Amino acid sequence: MSHPHECRNGHHCRQATRTDDGEKVGAIIERAGLCPPCERHAFAAIQQLADDWIALNRAAGNVFSRLDSSPRVNQTPDRHKVPVRLEALDLATVIDQEVGRWAWRVAPHVKDAMPGNAQARVARHVTALTRHLGTLADLPAQSVGIPSVGDNGHVQWTRTPLDGADALMRLERLHRAANRLLGRTGAVTWLREPCQDCGRRTLTSNPYENLISCAHCGHAWAADEFDALTNMEAAA
Structure with missing residues (x-):
């Protein structure tokens, strides 16, 4: 007999309920992970990440060659937009890393004949994720390297166990972050x-x-x- 689980989105769950104490908690579901509405929102967000990556690069002042679609930095940046440019570049880099991390786990063949330019690489990874969303959601917990910047400014890597629900939430958060940075909210x-x-x-x-x-x-x-x-x- 399976035991009920709480949606891993917790108080952010789209079907969240309140306890007798007024605390907001995730919906009760039969299978561990995300409730169906939260899962669908995550699936939809993941499918937009390749377009998000392009939009972020454009917001950062990058232009694309018609031949290879590799981002090239515009030589006449608007100094007043430098913080936004840097945030956009940082977020685009994280999207590139994160979609690659999970695409390689659900579709190992995606590593074969990897495109040389960044836009094609991100698109290939997002396509692989889109074709294997169910597999992604069901991934068991596994040790994943997570980068962080230490006090000395150097990148440090920490091994953390993450499963499919973690992957969905992490990828959806990137889409939400892109929407906020690009002024798409509302x-x-x-x-x-x-x-x-x-x-x-x-x-x-x-x-x-x-x-x-x-x-x-x-x-x-x-x-x-x-x-x-x-x-x-x-x-x-």
Whole structure:
């Protein structure tokens, strides 16, 4: 008999509930990991990371060659935008590292004939993740090297056990960080259709995610899946 688990997103869970003491906790689920709505949001976010990487490089003032799409630093930067440029470059670098880390674990063949330029490499890793999202979510805990900058300014590596739920949350956080840095927050459209689960007219869509989600109950659908459900109801 399986024991219930709490969604690993904790108080950030999209179906979070409150205890008698008022504490916000993750939804109760049968399988350890993320609840279905949180998992779908993570899946949708991961699929946007290649586009996020390009947008961050452009925000940093990089331009792309038509031949190889490798980022090249613009020689006339706006000095007033230097902090944003540096943050964008740092975040793009982390995205590159993180998608590679997990793509290699779910699709080892992705290492073969690796493209020489960064944009193609990131795109290849994100494509591999997109094709193996279920495998990624189910990854068992494994020791992963996490870099951090020490007081002396040198990069230090710490081995930390991370599983598939950790991978989903880490990758989704990168997409959220890109949205914030690029000024994409608040870009939400309220839809007229009722939620397929709770029936309320609280559905939203975001132009930077291929996802329809309910602000009330937290359920989420891929945009094409939601369109199919809506069309089926209309035809019934």
